[in-house]
Amino acid sequence: MSARSIPLVLPCATRRRLLHSLAAGACAVLAAPLRAAPQPVVVLTSYPDEVVSRIEAAFEKAHPGQRLQVVWRMPHDALPYLRQPGQGGVDVYWTASPRNFATLKAEGAWRSLDGLGVDRHGLPAVLGNTPLSDPDGQYLATEMAGYGFAVNPGALARRGVPLPGDWEDLADPRLAGALALPIPARVGFAPVMVEIVLQAYGWERGWALWSEIAGNAVLIDRGSTFVADEVAAGRVAVGLSIDFFAAAAVANGAPLRFLYPRHGGVNPGQIAVTAGAPNPAGAKVFVEFVLSPVGQAILADPDIRKLPVRPAAYASLPADYPNLFELAAAGGYGFDGRLAQPRLGLTAAAFQQQLVVPHAEVAALWRRIHAAEAKPPVGEAARAVAAARRALGAAPLSEIEAADETLRRRFRSRVEGADATALEDVEEQWRRRAAARRAEAARLLAEAGA
């Protein structure tokens, strides 16, 4: 049979020529009788397009009668939106901001998911010491993400540094300039990371460790490069990250690994239905879809790579897919997000004044300390270097000060994407205190001849 025996059939074009149809673009255009669009399920979220698009497509495919309307806002911007009269017409809030869910629960923003008939069976309430879902059933976790280290094994090997197993390994002087650190006050996921270390190592030791880690670090700002990109390209050997960024990069071919530290931490993404939801029935359908096997399976998409909250979902995932339920069962997940939430903004702001604003100076001083310790010093010089280390690692404020509710309230809106407008007086105070300690460390190092 030759190519000429069956011509390419062009029924639409023929029809178009015959009818001189104006609706030529796609063969023919039908217009369904005019009718109102179905009432949408309005979902407020800050998830990236990779998550939103896939869930949206799968949801509407699974429920052809439903429409999703996505309103996108970062968590700090979502709070005022949900505090509007009528809660902005939002039916569902779905994002990774436990603080917002807890804050809005206290304001009576949610309706009971139990009351709506959402089935919580098979959904653990906690992971380690971290609550995943509201014990009163007003919001439920839909996914999780763990904190840890994106590493480039080759770059580490070139520096003679073993794979880091916990946070203190990041203070290794051989990692100077080879560690990517997202700025906590600027990058949405990073404030929790600060708190994981403070809880795991204690307030004083935690701040000292952060100072030394920051001294090794290259800072990563919002809207700039990605931590995983820096690690994969070998510009740094380690990047502090939340797992899905690194795992998605790995799934996309990046030559890196993600390691969960011994002192781990998890941040759950959660979902709630607003008290004033215009479409509670649709909201329930959406919540149940996100928690369904189909919705949970979408989390494993190579461009998403988040962790399902339904343990049963792991049975269908690859054997090497991270399972934080198993890690937590083995210990190490003592981080309590509830304790961290009220002071996230405060510690991120203190971190900013202590370690980010004067970062070049901090890094230079740690290089001098590490160089002096490498010799190592003796006598007065040793005492001076040790004193310099203490000065540089001193906490910007005490844990008692950080517990002050008034102070915490002043910084509550500072994280998860919010920009600071003017510095608070207490920040000026931290800045001056940190500068004095750096000057002291420099003086001590000079005394030690370092």
Added chain:
Amino acid sequence: MTRHPRRNLRGTVALLAAALATLGAAGVHRLAGAAAAGDDGPYTTADATREAYGRPFATLDEAGRPAFFRGRSLFRQSWVVAPAQDAEVDGLGPLYNRLACLSCHPKNGRGQAPAGPDERMQSMLVRLSVPGSGPHGGPKPHPAYGDQLNEEGIPGVPGEGRAAVHWEEEAVALGDGEVVRLRRPRLEFRDLAYGPLDGVLTSPRVGQAVFGLGLLDAVPDRELARMAREAKPDGVGGRVNRVWDAQRGRTVAGRFGWKANMPSLRQQIAGAMAGDLGITSDLFPAANCTPAQAACRAAPNGGTPELSGAQLDAIETYLARLAAPRPRPREGGERGAALFAAAGCPACHRPRLMTGATVAGARHGIPAGTAFAPYTDLLVHDMGDGLADGRPDFAASGREWRTAPLWGLGLQALVNGHTYLLHDGRARNATEAILWHGGEARIARDRFAAMARADRAALLAFLYSL
């Protein structure tokens, strides 16, 4: 019986292929264009992972990286309803299609059409117009719906409706008896919020890949004109679309978009921001509301304009500096390159273009005289009835389409998870895309259809090596 050509196509192809084989690899590549046009230069990337469409030029230095990353961040940004605390990224809509640029250009690659009428358009939209010319000679917008169906509206502003896609299949037989099923879309409009869409011209479009755009932007207008004038075999013509340049306020050569209806990368970006996201800019300062859309006109905006000049600069910097994937050797690809040439494909899918001393090239840091291999001529060609949308766009008729670049084609399945091609995503693979070619490309299409199965496979191997 097919209408053309009347000669023995299979014999012609066999002779041409045999002749080309005697040229050796270098000669074949010259004819097919492979490896002869800066394939391994700093404006290409050897990355063959799922991130292959997102790599910068190797010339991007430390000083240039921040702007590139700012642009990437904006390209990925989901835009926010105004007013918002995130004032830099508010102003979505009031009417729009998707939240982010990335939505229609997933992983900087190609979008796709819905699989059926119950799936929503995620990386596809429908252009609208009515007969006649609009301002500056472009399409005349529909009086109630404008020039594009915006399926979404911000809260309080009804979206314009939904376009559902029904697929109709038909069979076509190839020279060796193999039967290929082709599908064409039939649109159905649902839930129209602003009255009937009577008398409308429609054109469904999927998002295009966005790498290598700086190189295409830096080809001089005079080179486009020269290529249009050049004599070509097989009745191939090709015209430069003449379109409105909003920045310069005059009609110039078009080069971006499915019908080359945009003159520059900058205007292409600003046009998509306005049309797809409802984000105003200095180039397109008006909100996308028609007089019939009262709620849209009353909605708050995110500033005047909503996209600042600096933000537009950043997105342009990002897209202009996205490297094109390098061809990757593939078994049979070399013979396929010869067959690609013998079939006449390079008459339009030009393997070698050259940048000139242009303003765009200077902006993008691309020197004049840089050769590259996009496999397009940036001209519009009559592609026949099968692909015609019947919707003129500036000087491009309803049968004309810009030659689609073929670079990066072989990585599409990996990056985007599908192999769909053509303006409305109807072709499920390269074979179907070729078989849809008509008009000026009919002879080349028929040569492909007449090839032996092994030759078709070799030609496809070449395409997928790009």
